[in-house]
Amino acid sequence: MYAMQCFNIPVCILNEIERLCRNFFWGQRKEEKKLAWVAWDRMYAAKKDGGLGMRDMKAFNKALLAKQAWRILNNTSSLMVKTLKNKYFPNSEFMDAKVGF
Structure with missing residues (x-):
């Protein structure tokens, strides 16, 4: 999980x-x-x-990823969000971030 x-x-x-x-x-x-x-x-x-x-594994995987996205969008002051933002999308917002590394 x-x-x-x-x-x-x-x-x-x-x-x-x-x-x-x-x-x-x-x-x-x-x-x-x-x-x-x-x-x-x-x-x-x-x-x-x-x-x-x-559980349908495909739907469950999408639901868990959506839950993480919701946390990123709503808990902007948490350490997890700050860390992810600095590493993966430092110059943009979460919804504008590009997929890939």
Whole structure:
């Protein structure tokens, strides 16, 4: 989760994490195929809606990055924001910063 708060994780890695979760949940081993009693999309549904409350890794990664952006925009006096500003966007505001190093 920490890495997801700091980096936009590549989709191929997030897909692999979801694949591992599916294999763990349904008990598949190597090439063995088991019956999936619930559709994977249904597992993403909230528990109150009859789902299992599992997270969509792509959406979760975006949400954590958006939370960090919100903190940067709203807590301008924090040490984290000052440090990031000095390192990554010293001559501009956060929303005007260029992507890349």
